[in-house]
Amino acid sequence: MSTFTVDPHTLKALEGRIDFLHEELSDMHRLTPTFEGMVGGSALQSEIGSFLNAWHTGVGMIAGDMLKVADRLATAAAEYGTSDSYVADACG
Secondary structure (H helix, E strand, O other): OOOOOOOHHHHHHHHHHHHHHHHHHHHHHOOOOOOOOOOOOHHHHHHHHHHHHHHHHHHHHHHHHHHHHHHHHHHHHHHHHHHHHHHHHHHO
């Protein structure tokens, strides 16, 4: 029989760290093109625009995944915490 240990406080701490990183990433997600007419020719400006579009899409996808993971960690922490309380109460 295999066993494992889960610490609800560690799950909650990890959720908090992921939430913090999500906020940091969201700030990067809002990178806006303030270079219009200041970087030379239209070809370079177009390349920068393409990069920013790809950045926006990629960071948005990662940020969305981070929210899902953080939500699942919060749910797991709550469920394991409840389970631990029931076991502690049953043991007297």
